[in-house]
Amino acid sequence: MTSRIFSGRLPFALIGVAALAIVSSAGCAFTDGEPWGWVDVSVQNAGLTDSPSPHIEAITLEVTSIRLLSEGGATTSSDSSEELDPANPPPGFSLCHGGHCHADDGRLVPYDEVLQESAGGPQVVSARPLDATLDTDDSAQERLKVTRRGAVTQVEVELGALELQGALTHEGQTRAYRANVPVRGLRLSSPIDLQFDASSPFEQWLDLRIGLNEDIVEGLDLSETEVEEDGTVRITNTRNRAIAEQLLERVAQHLALTPSPS
Secondary structure, eight states, X not given: OOOOOOSSXXXXXXXXXXXHHHXXXXXXXXXXXXXXXXXXXXXXXXXXXXXXXXXXXXXXXXEEEEEEEEOOOOOSOOOTTOXXXXXXXXXXXXXXXXXXXXXXXXXXXXXXXXXXXXXXXXXXXXXXXXXXXXXXXXXXXXXEEEOSOEEEEEEEEEEXXXXXXXXXXXXXXXXXXXXXXXXXXXXXEEEEEEEESTTSOSEEEEEEEEEESSXXXXXXXXXXXXXXXXXXXEESSSSXXXXXXXXXXXXXXXXXXEEOOO
């Protein structure tokens, strides 16, 4: 039996393997499944953001999910057979029912126009459930993984519930009320500017707040309000529903998701 002794020399094949390892380690650091980065997101219930209101004493929000989006590519044609799934509308739309959806800018948009407007629209980059109930000034945090290189240009937060408490004037009397506004599925969005590539920070932060920019209780039509035996007013999908629907329309226009002031 003989043995080979390498006196200061490496065999050619071994040199090739070593060189390949060096090149591989110096190349792209991202392999399949590894992220381009992470975003630590904080969402705060900011309550009334403009000025205090005599009608609203407390605002409680339930946040169910958060999504990061990027701009989609333009499309040159559309499939006329495509149908909108009201339970899963495209980014920028929510609360689809009765043939129309609520757009982020407050418009009521018919289903066919939703499909047209969303063609080639934003694409979901990352999404996470965020099961949090927030009183005013409370915050919730979540960490989202970004596996796609490029710009992240929009964030969406989906709501599960919104409760208002305060006092309103009905038939000359001031009455305490509690309103459960039917916002389940309502999505709030905000433009953002995050970049993920080889030169961007691996960990980035996004601080957001949700706030009412107007007193949505003032001026409600209370002509058919039903009062509880204890003198309070309950507003739900089944109790004083007309008022709940008024509040929902106002929430869609005046509840805003914005980056927190630095």
